[in-house]
Amino acid sequence: MPSTFLAIGECMVEMAPTGEGTFKMGFAGDTLNTAWYVRKALGQDWAVAYYTGVGMDQVSRQMTDFLNEAGIETGYIRELQDRTVGLYMIQLKDGERSFAYWRSQSAARCLADDPAVLSAAMDNAGLIYFSGITLAILSPEGRQAFFQALKSARQKGAKAAFDPNLRPRLWEDAETMRSCVTEAAGLCDFVMPSFEDEEAYFGDATPSISADRYLAAGAEMVVVKNGPQEVIVATASDRHAFSPAPVSNVVDTTAAGDSFNAGFLAEYLVTMSVTASVAAGARLAGTVIQHRGALVDCLEPA
Ligand code: ADP
Numbered sequence: 001m002p003s004t005f006l007a008i009g010e011c012m013v014e015m016a017p018t019g020e021g022t023f024k025m026g027f028a029g030d031t032l033n034t035a036w037y038v039r040k041a042l043g044q045d046w047a048v049a050y051y052t053g054v055g056m057d058q059v060s061r062q063m064t065d066f067l068n069e070a071g072i073e074t075g076y077i078r079e080l081q082d083r084t085v086g087l088y089m090i091q092l093k094d095g096e097r098s099f100a101y102w103r104s105q106s107a108a109r110c111l112a113d114d115p116a117v118l119s120a121a122m123d124n125a126g127l128i129y130f131s132g133i134t135l136a137i138l139s140p141e142g143r144q145a146f147f148q149a150l151k152s153a154r155q156k157g158a159k160a161a162f163d164p165n166l167r168p169r170l171w172e173d174a175e176t177m178r179s180c181v182t183e184a185a186g187l188c189d190f191v192m193p194s195f196e197d198e199e200a201y202f203g204d205a206t207p208s209i210s211a212d213r214y215l216a217a218g219a220e221m222v223v224v225k226n227g228p229q230e231v232i233v234a235t236a237s238d239r240h241a242f243s244p245a246p247v248s249n250v251v252d253t254t255a256a257g258d259s260f261n262a263g264f265l266a267e268y269l270v271t272m273s274v275t276a277s278v279a280a281g282a283r284l285a286g287t288v289i290q291h292r293g294a295l296v297d298c299l300e301p302a
Helices: 030-041 058-069 115-123 132-136 140-155 174-185 195-202 207-217 256-271 274-288
Strands: 003-008 012-019 022-028 046-051 087-093 096-102 127-131 159-163 221-224 231-234 239-242
Touching: 003 030, 003 115, 003 256, 022 030, 022 058, 030 046, 030 127, 030 132, 030 256, 030 274, 046 115, 115 140, 127 132, 127 140, 127 256, 132 140, 132 174, 140 159, 140 174, 159 256, 174 195, 174 207, 195 207, 207 221, 207 231, 231 274, 239 274, 256 274
Parallel strands: 003 046, 003 127, 012 087, 127 159
Antiparallel strands: 012 022, 087 096, 221 231, 231 239
């Protein structure tokens, strides 16, 4: 049986402008973006699955169809009678993009409400991937259920990877965000923050300080991204800095971090080489940022 890379979080409907008052519907979300790239980068000896909540309506079905067509398994997804999927709309004004969200009642917010279903999904995973956004959308009880299920799956052998993806507006307050993110990091084999966020919301002076903070919380390995600057990879006993290859024509940095995480993890699961994994992450992210949009078809299937 193949091992499973299980991403957990919220996938949303994206309405992207195509002209005056017209929009193209797509699907996106940080953890989904990573799952989508991992599916392309990993061989078929790995299954890639997504766990979230959806409704029982047509647009929810279109979302699961989209995941299936990308080769992402949806068998564990919770279907809720009285909810539907979240949505965001991109609007363009004088060349600047702005985003409006309808997600406060999304089905994904209930993804941890049935701990047995959550555990069933996690217990079958080889690697569990989630983010600060996954935690932000849950209720306080949902977060505790999530941590319990994660601890129990890790005891059964699953690895865990976490991108703090700090978004204070999604949390009830910044202090809750910091304490939940720190608790999550302590339960993970890979913590993959972006320094820009850590500097803004934890006040870290350098990427190495972010790495130290997450190691102290209990993380096994911390991979700190920093845009075009060095990636720091730290464990309790080792620390290295790697420079991503320069990219001259950056078009759109959407999903840079999500795709880096995908490239890194897909490589690490196969080779366990930090050097090769940073190179794979940076190569993928470096390509993605030269194109518009989150999901860029730039990898041949492995
Ligand atoms: P996020 O999208 O989460 O803010 P970062 O901006 O830190 O993530 O970028 C993630 C990765 O994408 C970086 O580690 C790097 O490999 C690549 N990257 C991002 N911006 C650039 C850039 N301007 N030039 C080259 N690589 C980049």
